[in-house]
Amino acid sequence: ILRVEVDGERVGQINGLTVIDMREHSFGHPVRITSNVYMGQEGVVNIEREVKLTGPIHNKGLLILSSYLGKKYAQDMPLTLSARIAFEQTYEEIEGDSASSTELYCLLSSLSGYPLKQGIAVTGSVDQFGNIQPIGGVNEKIEGFFRYCKFRGLTGKQGVMIPKQNLIHLMLDHEVLEAVESGKFNIWAIETVDEGLEILTGVPAGTPDESGKYPEDSVHGRAKAKLRLLMEEAAKLKKALQKDEKDGKESSSNDN
Amino acid sequence: ILRVEVDGERVGQINGLTVIDMREHSFGHPVRITSNVYMGQEGVVNIEREVKLTGPIHNKGLLILSSYLGKKYAQDMPLTLSARIAFEQTYEEIEGDSASSTELYCLLSSLSGYPLKQGIAVTGSVDQFGNIQPIGGVNEKIEGFFRYCKFRGLTGKQGVMIPKQNLIHLMLDHEVLEAVESGKFNIWAIETVDEGLEILTGVPAGTPDESGKYPEDSVHGRAKAKLRLLMEEAAKLKKALQKDEKDGKESSSNDN
């Protein structure tokens, strides 16, 4: 009884894809990934990693994701946030970097506030510059999400986002191919995080101008604004707490 | 000789449910969970985890609980508190995430000051957004708490709170079914933390207004107020200690 959604859109929630190996077959399987962002100093924390339920390749992907954030947003300010990413309702060890782009999209949704289309499942690793890199098990993952969507009802807006370099590996079941050809199911093949963001949110990712600023109403623009806001609000709060006692009490009685 | 209570109400105390596997049967068993909240910087600490008496799935649940607090209360202030959760009188390793919602209710009671009804035992995991997720052993847990309450005396107000998604797993003993039908025992099936809080406290959980503020006399409202108070009082204290010596002595002679 998984809480995976395949319709509508959500902030901070995305469908990843895992592969389960059985004796003779291996099956793709959707997994719900969520993230929260709030004021604090903890940085980007993957909950499974904290409790040692991940392997080193996954963790490498996570650090690359975090370095991407640094390159993208921390040229003129430090990254000061608390963010947590979790694979909900999973109980086994998670290994491999094929969900690193997925985790990144989820986090950028929480940061920017733009919701992600829940009908799209994502696989693909990401490098330090935001390039999408190929992964394994691409056919099982597509077929697995197709089966799941078919069981829940195909909407025509559902599908899987994969790295462009994996296109040459595609050998899909006839049923899936037909669904794709008839527009009942989709395969998006991408090269960069920015392409993926635009497909998932329907909003421009945001290209920086000469001075390095992102457009306000873009994913990167809002994500950066949120990071700046968290930093500024923390600084304002710290200053307010340093004021005298009477002031403190007054502001406190109005802020819950 | 356990100190489990099945009547009245208490702040920072709740009944969880564990399953003990014997050779041919497995039995549900109540366990008293308590929490304290005080001024400090240690964050939310599960005592069993600190001494390595928990497994990774439990710890994952604990971090999800903590992320929920961040999302809920730390959008405009950092989480600055010391909170400790303990499974009293347990001496074995604790594993699984089926008590993560239970631990969260216990903590929110300590934070808000609202007491929890001791006649209700709780099972269910929670996701980063406060959704309740299904768990295992639901029948054994319900039957186990029923037996315990029957031994202590059924009041009609007792029962077990379970995840709604577990309803399809229910296959209870005839005696328990009859008790439920006749109103001597209860089963509450819920979907969110907020539903659970209202059943356990009899008080609204608290829906935020457009500006994100919770109603004052709600669980979240008071929990947030307590967090703010702890932060503000710590700041005030720090400032008072920076004043000159004579002032310091005077305030000190009146504050114990």
Added chain:
Amino acid sequence: ILRVEVDGERVGQINGLTVIDMREHSFGHPVRITSNVYMGQEGVVNIEREVKLTGPIHNKGLLILSSYLGKKYAQDMPLTLSARIAFEQTYEEIEGDSASSTELYCLLSSLSGYPLKQGIAVTGSVDQFGNIQPIGGVNEKIEGFFRYCKFRGLTGKQGVMIPKQNLIHLMLDHEVLEAVESGKFNIWAIETVDEGLEILTGVPAGTPDESGKYPEDSVHGRAKAKLRLLMEEAAKLKKALQKDEKDGKESSSNDN
């Protein structure tokens, strides 16, 4: 050649009870527990735990003890102290939570300055709220301390303090029973830390008034005052060191 004392009273020193398992019998054995409190930031440190001479159940008891202090004294100020608890002249691993109340009394004696009666040995675990919980080996512990006191000379003021819930387990040697009946030896059965404190110190534990303050001449009152004093004196010292050089020298020549 143990330094265990069974007469008089001491600050920061108490008799705990361990059980030693031999092939056919198990024997209770007194152990001297001591504590020191001083200015610093290290918190409550059990020396055996630091050097990995304790097991997880003992450590759980220690964290519960520490949470009790937080609930009791850190509602309006953080716990800023350095405290160390040691089992003197023990060389084996310590496991179990049956000395957690004993360690707590010892620490509260150091904090409050009230001496503890050395003729009383204590066993019992404590929960996060200060309730005393039952432990194992109660008969061996009582008989062990009786033998030790008899060897050193019975005074009529000696005895063992046990959890009330252990009363139903009592099956003592005829000799011990007679000594208890004739007033040569005592058994105190208690339910809370406050009861234990009053027996060990002869001073009220201290009930907080509506504003949460403890009476000045009570154990909790003086413990809280000491915590406040350590915090205030550290703040004063920090300020004095920030004054100019000449002042610094002058105060320094008078303060050793």
Added chain:
Amino acid sequence: ILRVEVDGERVGQINGLTVIDMREHSFGHPVRITSNVYMGQEGVVNIEREVKLTGPIHNKGLLILSSYLGKKYAQDMPLTLSARIAFEQTYEEIEGDSASSTELYCLLSSLSGYPLKQGIAVTGSVDQFGNIQPIGGVNEKIEGFFRYCKFRGLTGKQGVMIPKQNLIHLMLDHEVLEAVESGKFNIWAIETVDEGLEILTGVPAGTPDESGKYPEDSVHGRAKAKLRLLMEEAAKLKKALQKDEKDGKESSSNDN
């Protein structure tokens, strides 16, 4: 499907060379190394090391690299940056110090902003003073990169940079030798980091004047300037956040 580039130039990206041992042969293999630099306090972090995918000799090389940076840039200011180095698309443990100079060039490109020629693959360890030291497998590495470039198309600008002390170990395939002799492929043999930097960037490394300053338009000059800028901008930001609320809001609405 590796993203290794063998033409053009890139900031923060370089080709390293690994050797893969098969039963009877060993093959050189290019690997793409990338780095990001941003504001923060984390220092120089190798991502593989963080996730325990490196061996001690690699880590020793990394610390030597970091000590080189200290000697070079931190005589009059502390190193305050966040830098991350990753071996993209590698999934096995990395051991040996033969890429330590390669990692250093990559990082100095990110710091200085000067792009590196992607047609050059680099092998060689570096000591604490910036001397290049010999490594193993030099022939396999050169032949491996030659094969890769030939497959992608020889440009005449491609080749391998090796430590001068390895010249005596060269025993290359006839095809490679011919390509080198005919100018279709190159071997650069160097003794210092500065020589390597000039070959990779086409820009002077930068010799310090008597007061220890590097020329502005040199690799070291720009790297040092970037380090100073990161430190200064962080200080400016910290000060701006300490200003009053209205100011804060204004600057915030213009800075994304």
Added chain:
Amino acid sequence: ILRVEVDGERVGQINGLTVIDMREHSFGHPVRITSNVYMGQEGVVNIEREVKLTGPIHNKGLLILSSYLGKKYAQDMPLTLSARIAFEQTYEEIEGDSASSTELYCLLSSLSGYPLKQGIAVTGSVDQFGNIQPIGGVNEKIEGFFRYCKFRGLTGKQGVMIPKQNLIHLMLDHEVLEAVESGKFNIWAIETVDEGLEILTGVPAGTPDESGKYPEDSVHGRAKAKLRLLMEEAAKLKKALQKDEKDGKESSSNDN
């Protein structure tokens, strides 16, 4: 070729005694223990413990020693020093608490500046209050140091300081007994750290007056004064560095 001295006096140097077990015999053996004290925040560090060349019982003794310092000197100021204790020229693991008083005397000599008589070797453990507690191998230790002194030349001022509670274990060789009886060798049996300090330094340990101050020219008086001086000088230095640049340069040219 050990550097053990058996004549004269030294600051921060003392002779400890180890027992080496051979197949049929065990021999006592002197070991030179040294300590340094300087400005810093590292606290009391035993070098062997840092490199994991000690066992848990030794470490327990070290923490008790450190707690003794807290009780003795840190009632009105925190312990802010860097102190290092080493067993010179030892290469095996050190276990047991029989040198904890020895380490304490060595450290108090460094702190107070009073030299210790090198003709005296010391064995004995210490509790949190400064009581000396019995140890094992007392005869081997005394005989071992006697042999060593005899080899180097008996002065009549040499001997071993042991815990008083070990007197009942004494069964010494005829030769040692005669030397003791004829005043050529000495055995001091003590109960407290203060007794030991006076024998080793020839100076009063120092009894605190009603306000808790130690006499200036006593071991504790000077040790406390040194701790206060280190704290005050660090504070003065910090302030001086916050002054303006020109001042800084001037003071700098005069202070080496």
Added chain:
Amino acid sequence: ILRVEVDGERVGQINGLTVIDMREHSFGHPVRITSNVYMGQEGVVNIEREVKLTGPIHNKGLLILSSYLGKKYAQDMPLTLSARIAFEQTYEEIEGDSASSTELYCLLSSLSGYPLKQGIAVTGSVDQFGNIQPIGGVNEKIEGFFRYCKFRGLTGKQGVMIPKQNLIHLMLDHEVLEAVESGKFNIWAIETVDEGLEILTGVPAGTPDESGKYPEDSVHGRAKAKLRLLMEEAAKLKKALQKDEKDGKESSSNDN
């Protein structure tokens, strides 16, 4: 192809000596040790230790070296520096304390800026007070360095510095003895760090005057001055960064 130098002089570089055990023989072998010193808070770091390529006895020697620095330079200021020591081009675990004095000389050269004579190889451990202590394998080490120098060409200024206490162990090859007798090779036997420093640098080590100051043009004088300068420059920089924005920009455009 080692970069060991046996002629001239270098700052922060020295020859250590290792012994390699073969089946029937053991050979001494030179190893180049280097160090860097720069602004920072990391203290003295041995790179091999950081990557766990050293054993506990080596690490003990390193901590003793660090304690020596504390005693020598940190009586009136804390040690605030970043220093890194490395054994260049070594790939095996390093154990034993026979290079602890060698590492210390190397570091004191980096600190003082005085170059060390590269024709001298050094072996010997050091205690907390700067006394040189005997080591093992003295003959193999001397003979090994002699062979190496002979291969590179004897200059008459080359030789090995050993602990005086090792003189009684000398049993050198006839060829080495002749070279020593004829002045073609040297053996220096020393007792203290100060003796060693003067031989290696040709400069006085520096005896403190009554107020504890070292002569300006001595090794300790310049080392202490460098430590003070690093501390002062860091403080000045911190202050400069706290000035206003325009000032910051100006100073920044002149300082690379």
